[in-house]
Amino acid sequence: MNDRTPNRFTRSWTSAAAGVLLWISRTLLSLLISYPIVLAIQATSMTAGPDGDAVLFQPGSLLLLELLRLGAAWLASATQLALLLLGVSAIIELVPLALALDLLSTPGRPLPERWTRALRLFPKFLALGAITLLVQAALLLAASLLGAALKPALASTDERLRTLAPIALTGLGLLACTWFGSVLDVARATLVRHAASQTECGARTALARALVCLRLRPLRVLLGPYPSVAGSAFAFLAAAWVTTCFLPARPWGLALALGFFVHQLAMLFAIAWRVRWLSTALQLSAESD
Amino acid sequence: MRRVTQDLLIGVVFSALSGWLLKALLLNTGLSPGAPVPPAAKPETTWPALGPSALEVASYDIDAKLDTERHRVTGRETIRLVNRANSPLSELWFHLYLNAFKNDKTLFLRSPFGAGRSGNKAKEYGYVDVKKLTVRGGDGQDLWPTRDRHSPNDPDDETDLRLPLQSPLEPGETLELELEFEDQLPELVERTGFVDSFHFVGQWFPKLARLEDNGTFSHFAFHAQSEFYADFGNYQVTLDVPSTFQVGATGSKLREEQDKGRTRLVYRAENVHDFAWTAWDHFESRSERIAGTQVRVLYPPHQQANAEAELDSVRFALPHFNARYGAYPYPTLTLVHPPEAAANAGGMEYPTLITTGGPWYSTFGGGHFIDVVTTHELGHQWFYGLLASNEHTEPFLDEGFNSYAEAEALEARYGKASVFGGFGLSVSSTALNRLFSAARGEDEKIAQGAADFATFRSLGALVYSRTAIVLGTLARVYGSERFNHALGVYARKFRFQHPTTADFLSVMQSELDSRAVTALTLALSERATVDYLVREISNAPLSAAAGVFDGPTGREQKKPEAPHAAAEYASRVVVYRHGTLQLPVEIELGFEDGTKQRRRWDGSEFTFNVDNIGPSRLVSVNVDPEQRILLDDDRSNNWLSTENASAPHCRERALYAAQILLGALGP
Numbered sequence: 001m002n003d004r005t006p007n008r009f010t011r012s013w014t015s016a017a018a019g020v021l022l023w024i025s026r027t028l029l030s031l032l033i034s035y036p037i038v039l040a041i042q043a044t045s046m047t048a049g050p051d052g053d054a055v056l057f058q059p060g061s062l063l064l065l066e067l068l069r070l071g072a073a074w075l076a077s078a079t080q081l082a083l084l085l086l087g088v089s090a091i092i093e094l095v096p097l098a099l100a101l102d103l104l105s106t107p108g109r110p111l112p113e114r115w116t117r118a119l120r121l122f123p124k125f126l127a128l129g130a131i132t133l134l135v136q137a138a139l140l141l142a143a144s145l146l147g148a149a150l151k152p153a154l155a156s157t158d159e160r161l162r163t164l165a166p167i168a169l170t171g172l173g174l175l176a177c178t179w180f181g182s183v184l185d186v187a188r189a190t191l192v193r194h195a196a197s198q199t200e201c202g203a204r205t206a207l208a209r210a211l212v213c214l215r216l217r218p219l220r221v222l223l224g225p226y227p228s229v230a231g232s233a234f235a236f237l238a239a240a241w242v243t244t245c246f247l248p249a250r251p252w253g254l255a256l257a258l259g260f261f262v263h264q265l266a267m268l269f270a271i272a273w274r275v276r277w278l279s280t281a282l283q284l285s286a287e288s289d
Numbered sequence: 290m291r292r293v294t295q296d297l298l299i300g301v302v303f304s305a306l307s308g309w310l311l312k313a314l315l316l317n318t319g320l321s322p323g324a325p326v327p328p329a330a331k332p333e334t335t336w337p338a339l340g341p342s343a344l345e346v347a348s349y350d351i352d353a354k355l356d357t358e359r360h361r362v363t364g365r366e367t368i369r370l371v372n373r374a375n376s377p378l379s380e381l382w383f384h385l386y387l388n389a390f391k392n393d394k395t396l397f398l399r400s401p402f403g404a405g406r407s408g409n410k411a412k413e414y415g416y417v418d419v420k421k422l423t424v425r426g427g428d429g430q431d432l433w434p435t436r437d438r439h440s441p442n443d444p445d446d447e448t449d450l451r452l453p454l455q456s457p458l459e460p461g462e463t464l465e466l467e468l469e470f471e472d473q474l475p476e477l478v479e480r481t482g483f484v485d486s487f488h489f490v491g492q493w494f495p496k497l498a499r500l501e502d503n504g505t506f507s508h509f510a511f512h513a514q515s516e517f518y519a520d521f522g523n524y525q526v527t528l529d530v531p532s533t534f535q536v537g538a539t540g541s542k543l544r545e546e547q548d549k550g551r552t553r554l555v556y557r558a559e560n561v562h563d564f565a566w567t568a569w570d571h572f573e574s575r576s577e578r579i580a581g582t583q584v585r586v587l588y589p590p591h592q593q594a595n596a597e598a599e600l601d602s603v604r605f606a607l608p609h610f611n612a613r614y615g616a617y618p619y620p621t622l623t624l625v626h627p628p629e630a631a632a633n634a635g636g637m638e639y640p641t642l643i644t645t646g647g648p649w650y651s652t653f654g655g656g657h658f659i660d661v662v663t664t665h666e667l668g669h670q671w672f673y674g675l676l677a678s679n680e681h682t683e684p685f686l687d688e689g690f691n692s693y694a695e696a697e698a699l700e701a702r703y704g705k706a707s708v709f710g711g712f713g714l715s716v717s718s719t720a721l722n723r724l725f726s727a728a729r730g731e732d733e734k735i736a737q738g739a740a741d742f743a744t745f746r747s748l749g750a751l752v753y754s755r756t757a758i759v760l761g762t763l764a765r766v767y768g769s770e771r772f773n774h775a776l777g778v779y780a781r782k783f784r785f786q787h788p789t790t791a792d793f794l795s796v797m798q799s800e801l802d803s804r805a806v807t808a809l810t811l812a813l814s815e816r817a818t819v820d821y822l823v824r825e826i827s828n829a830p831l832s833a834a835a836g837v838f839d840g841p842t843g844r845e846q847k848k849p850e851a852p853h854a855a856a857e858y859a860s861r862v863v864v865y866r867h868g869t870l871q872l873p874v875e876i877e878l879g880f881e882d883g884t885k886q887r888r889r890w891d892g893s894e895f896t897f898n899v900d901n902i903g904p905s906r907l908v909s910v911n912v913d914p915e916q917r918i919l920l921d922d923d924r925s926n927n928w929l930s931t932e933n934a935s936a937p938h939c940r941e942r943a944l945y946a947a948q949i950l951l952g953a954l955g956p
Contacts, residue, residue, distance in 0.1 A: 026948050026955075033951065034943035041939045049928030050879045050909035053936040060705035060717035062916055065724040066924050086947070090955040159629045160591055160649055219293045227296050230303030236949060237310035244314060244713035256937055263945040270952060280292075 011279075014107045018100035019275045023268055025096035029089035033082050040078035044071035054252045094125040101192040104279050109196075117195045124191050127203040132184045136177040143173030182225045185278060186210035189285040213288040220284060228277040232270035239266035315655045315711040336615070336781055343521035343560035343785035346373050347497045354529040355490075355568055360413075360483045362472040366494055367425070369522070370464045376504035377457035381466075383436070383450045384519075386492035387417040389511040390475035390482075394445035397479075400513040415475030415482060419495055422452070425465035433468075440510040448511040449498075468495055477633050479513075480644065484631040486534075491565040491639060492517070499679070499787070509681045512740040514748050516680035516687070519562040521785055528554045530568045537574075537587045537623045538566035539642045560618070560785065561640035562677050567625050575600065580608045582617055588626040594652045595659055599624050599645050602663035609698050613773060614671040614780035622670070624663065636662055638669030655711025657703060661718070665695040675784045683790055684739045684748070685813065689756020690776070696722060696757055697764075697773065719761055719919065726755035728922045730818035730868075735759070736790055758919045759812045765917035766872055767801055775800035790814075804871070811870055812920065819870035819892075821912045822926035823862055828906045831857040860907035862929070864890060864897045872918055879909035879930075908932060 046067045047053040056064045068075065098118035102109075147166035154162045187203070187210035194201035201209075214221045239262050247255040247262075353364035372378055389397035390411045398411065422433040432452060440449040458464050472493050475482040481491045498508035499520050507518055525543075530536055532552045540558025558564060572587045575596050584603050588596040603622070611617055623642045627634040635646020643666035651658045668691040672678075678686035696718035699707035706715035733742060735751045742748035764772035779788070779796040786792070790813065798806050811817035835849035864876060871892045878886045882905040890897045901907060909930040913921060921927065 026951055027944070030944050030947035030951055033947040034940070037943045038936055038940050042936050045925040047936040047939065048925070048930060050877075050911055050930045050932075052930075053939045057938060059715045060720050061715060062717065062720040062723060063924060065716070065720045066727070069724055069727060070923065070925050082947070086950060086954065089951055093951065093955045158591060159589070163648065163650065220296075223293055223296045223300070226300035227303065230300040230307065232952065233307045234303040234310070237307050237314065240314055240712055241310050248713070252938075256941060259938075260941050263941070263948075267945070267948050267952075274952075 010107050014103050015272075015275050015279065018103045018278070019268065019271045021096055021100050021103070022271050022275065023264075025093055026267070026271070027264075029093060033085045033089055036078040036081040036085070037075070040071055040074040041067065043074050046070065051252075091126065091129070094129065095119065095122055097188070098122065098125055098192060100275065101189060101278055101282065102196060104275070105189070105192050105282050106196045117192075121191055121195055124203045124206070125188060128184055128187055128191070128207060131203070131207065132180060135180050139176045139180065140170070140173045143169045143176075178225065178229060179222050182221055182277075182281070183207075183210045183214055185225070185281040186213050186221060186284050186288075189278070189281040190288075193282065193285055209285070209288055213284050216288060217284060220280070224280045224284070225277050228270075228273040231273035235266040235269040239263050314713075315653075336777060344371075344373055345369075345522050345560075346371055346500055346520035348522035348524065349494070349496075349564065350525045351494055351564070352527045352529075353494075355488065355531075355534075357486055357488065357531055357534065357568070357570075360474040360488065362474065362490060362493060364470050364472070364494060366468040366470060368466040368468065368495075368497060370458070370466070370497060370500075372458045372460050372462050372464070372500070372504075374500055374502055374504035375460055377459050378500070378504060379454055379457050380506075381452045381454060382498040382506035382508035383452060384492075384496045384498055384508065384511070384517075385417050385419070385448050385450060386496070386511050386517075387415055387472055387474075387481070388447040390415040390478060391447065392445075396440065396443060396446040396448065396510045397513050399445070411475040411478045411482075413476040415473050415478075417473075417493070417495065418471045420469040420471065422466060422468045422495075424455075425467050427455075443510055446510045449508050451508075470495055477631050480634050480637040482634075484628070484634075486571070487567075487569040487628055487631045487634075489565070489567045489625070489627065489631065489634040489644070491637070492563075494564075496563075507679060507681070509740075512681075514742055514745050515739040516684065517563065518679040518681050518787075519677070521560055521562050521677065524556075524558045524561060524564045526556045526558075526564055526566070528556065528566060528568070530554070531570070533570045534568040535570070535572035535574060535587060536566060536568045537572070537585065537625050537642065539564045539623075539640050540619075541583075541621045558619070558641060561674070563639050565639035565642055567627075567634075567644075569628070571628070579603055579622075580611055580617070582607065582622050583620060584622045584624065586624040586626065589628040589649075592626060592649050595626055595645075595647060595649065598652045598659040599626065599663045602660045603667060605702050606664045606667050606698050609701060610668060610671060610694065613694070613697075613777050615675075615777070615784060617670060618675070622667075636666060638666050638673050640674045641670070643667060643669065655706075656709045657699065657707065660699060660702070661695070661708060664698050665691060668694040668698065671780055676780060677785070677787050678789065679787065680739065682738045683736060685735050685752045685756040686788070686790065686793065688752050689735070690760065692722065692753045692757035693760040693764075693776075696761065697769075719758075722754040722757045722761070723919050725753075726750045726758050728818075729755060730812070730920070730922070731816045734814055734816055736813040756813070759809065762872065762917065762919045763801070763805055763808070765915075765919065767805065772801070808870055808872060815869070817870045818868035818922055819872060819918065819920055820867040820922040820926070821874055821892075821918065822865050822867065822923070823910050823912060823929050824865070825862070826907055826910060826929055826931060827861045829859045831859050831902065857902055857904055858906050860901045860903070862899045862907065862910045864899060864910075864912055866892055866895050866897075868922065870920060872920070874913050874918055875915065877911040877914045878907055879911070880905035881908050906931075 041047060044067055046056065046063060049055060056067055095118050098121045099114055102114045102117055147169045150165055154165055187206040190206040190209050191201055242262050243259050247258055250258065348369040350367040351364055353362050355362050389395050391414055393399060419433050421431045423429055423431060435453055437451040440446040474488065474490065477484045477489065481489060496519060498506040499518050500506055509515065524540060526538065528536055528538065530552055532547055532550050536554055538556045539561060540556040543555040543557050546553045571590055573590055574585060574587050576583060576585045577600055584600065586596045586599050607617060619641045621641055625642065625644045627644060627646060629648060632646055635644050637644045645659065645662045645666060647658050647662065672691035672694060673687045680687050699718050703710065705717045707718045708721055709716040729750050733747055733751060735756055739748060775797060778800055779793055782796060783792055794806050794809060797809060832850040833847065835847045838845045838847065873889060873891045876888045876890060876899055878899065878901060880903065884905065888899055910928060912927040
């Protein structure tokens with residue numbers, strides 16, 4: 001510890017600020033992503049009645065399926081557009097992520113300086129993201145190919161094994177992807193730390209250092225994101241449970257407000273655990289230098 | 290290391306909580322499986338008496354031996370035909386259904402690929418060879434060579450063959466025929482055949498076409514879209530299989546004998562019109578007495594959960610159908626869950642034997658797939674088994690009515706979550722039937738022969754789903770108890786009687802009214818549709834008349850009042866009916882002050898002006914707010930509101946979904 005190490009209050013404040021920053025950026029981008037879908041729903045006139053879109057959520061889903069039947073073409077186009085926007089948003093979100101990492105890395109700097117650094121880091125973050133995407137695609141492809149190769153060998157076995165083996169392999173592929181994602185986060189942290197201290201570091205160097213970190217502290221790198229992933233799953237399922245069990249009996253206006261509150265609370269909870277992992281990634285990066 | 294342990298512990302706790310929540314969300318169906326729900330039906334004493342017992346017309350004694358290596362069945366068969374018609378018979382018509390799989394030129398297999406129910410083509414062909422046919426008590430002459438060589442007007446098909454009689458069979462007389470035959474089973478196609486050592490043997494023996502009252506036979510070549518039609522009779526069937534095989538069959542097992550590694554099982558079924566069986570050396574089985582019937586489930590290894598779910602369905606549906614459509618009259622019911630590789634054998638009905646299906650994980654999650662299949666096939670014991678309408682010429686009388694019965698039973702059990710319930714979402718059978726059939730009413734007639742439909746998909750939408758929606762609409766318009774009572778009367782009155790559309794309509798006339806009969810006739814036979822819609826809402830302020838008035842006291846001039854001073858408004862909305870189906874409908878009017886009014890329109894005209902004079906402006910209208918008219922082609926034009934049609938709930942949920950996706954896929 002030296003005199004530049006932030007105290008607990010500063011760490012908490014910067015974590016909260018980073019979390020709120022990520023939540024705001026994700027919410028704004030999600031509004032953009034969901035907009036075509038909402039427009040397509042409204043275009044069907046299924047929400048034009050006196051009860052608005054509440055009718056779509058009636059038990060039995062008669063009118064929800066009517067929406068899918070009547071609006072299939074619009075919804076299909078809107079979904080394509082939403083997916084495109086999702087891809088673009090995932091790229092744009094690299095900037096707030098860099099900003100959040102910068103906040104966590106070096107508290108007390110002026111905001112314009114952080115923005116400048118975050119924007120400068122964008123191409124490197126993009127390159128790291130592209131490398132990760134390629135590696136993750138290769139991992140999933142390998143899992144899929146292994147599943148296909150095992151198929152003949154499993155043909156005469158218990159049908160449960162035949163069903164579960166490809167799922168288990170895909171699960172392993174996804175786990176490997178998550179692990180590589182955690183390496184990516186350590187690499188991003190390395191880039192941000194070096195940018196803050198104005199030392200040169202490229203995407204390849206950052207990735208190499210992250211891999212060194214993985215070799216030195218494998219358990220911390222691989223298990224570090226586990227609370228974040230499991231915590232997010234818990235938050236979303238808990239929100240679904242609360243909205244399913246407690247909100248349907250409420251008046252629709254109140255249910256809407258409470259639903260929004262519960263969902264955003266779950267989102268903030270998930271983001272908070274993500275920020276905790278990003279702090280760990282910065283720490284791991286520093287320890288590997 | 291402390292940090293690693295901490296991360297691990299936190300992750301494990303979150304994972305455990307997530308697992309618990311996931312289970313809670315998926316099981317949140319509103320009703321835990323197996324909970325007994327008494328069917329809402331009247332006691333049997335209040336119903337009309339059941340129809341007379343089946344008249345024995347065509348009975349069969351069969352002795353069959355299964356070669357599980359070559360997938361062949363060799364058999365001897367005695368057919369006892371009683372001429373119940375009112376005229377002499379000079380010929381007989383035989384269905385040799387298995388010949389549908391003989392080669393690619395048969396009517397069945399030359400149909401465009403995918404036109405049939407499974408969409409599968411035979412990989413190994415199958416056929417039935419009749420070796421010999423003699424008349425018992427006759428001169429022993431083999432009559433089979435005197436048959437027609439092919440189906441009428443179809444030289445490539447041998448599923449519908451005529452056999453001239455040497456001497457006419459007078460009304461009331463009995464003819465006994467003795468046959469020898471050999472089946473080569475196809476690799477499983479359309480619910481019949483083998484896969485490895487699994488054998489499902491349906492439509493496998495030479496069988497007489499149904500003899501109508503006028504002395505003609507209702508015979509037809511086996512078309513890929515068609516099912517069956519036959520006379521009632523008694524079946525006694527001896528099956529000879531390897532001792533390692535378990536057998537399930539129509540009827541009750543009378544006895545079982547073991548000899549030199551083989552088992553001979555004798556089954557008897559009375560008052561039925563078909564006999565099917567299955568044999569496999571991997572079956573596991575469970576039995577249970579339900580509502581006085583011995584129910585047995587045959588299922589593949591490791592599928593105990595599916596077997597339990599199937600029994601659970603029967604525990605609910607059998608008493609429910611007994612109450613709705615009259616008691617199941619047979620002592621046994623066999624459920625066959627085919628193995629995964631023979632999934633095409635699933636979802637089929639035979640008297641006292643049904644096949645279900647689904648992968649081993651079917652009971653996981655909030656879906657009720659096993660319940661849907663089991664309840665549907667069980668319902669066929671009435672709408673096919675006991676009523677026995679002609680499935681070739683009027684398939685909707687079985688499949689359509691049974692789809693309604695299935696949806697009604699599932700919704701009695703699971704409410705609106707009859708197909709799926711979980712994550713706060715519920716999907717009902719009625720909603721799915723409407724999804725598959727809405728706006729398809731003008732495609733083709735529902736009431737037409739199975740082979741007349743353009744494609745099997747069209748048949749599926751109209752015969753299964755749209756018929757269920759037609760009946761569901763009547764149930765909602767007339768009240769479900771009243772309509773279900775009418776259907777119950779039909780099922781009881783025409784048990785064993787092979788009813789037709791006319792028979793059904795006669796019951797609807799007596800139990801409902803002539804408007805119901807008109808609607809049914811139009812919807813089933815005339816491609817009739819209906820779409821209620823509104824286009825605009827009009828409001829005009831009412832004020833005292835202004836202008837120049839000549840009265841007894843002279844000329845008087847009245848100035849118009851300011852619009853805001855109006856004490857009342859004249860409001861009008863015009864409801865239109867497109868299509869020719871006339872069904873009564875409720876119209877809900879909403880006013881600016883929050884009050885609501887209901888009006889009823891009998892739907893007889895093409896337009897209906899809904900006028901109102903009141904203190905508040907009309908701001909919304911909702912035609913058929915309770916969604917009784919399931920046949921309404923387009924529900925998006927049933928309402929109007931002068932308020933902005935925003936979609937806040939959709940907006941909120943779409944935002945949240947996008948946030949989750951971005952979190953998962955983003956950085």
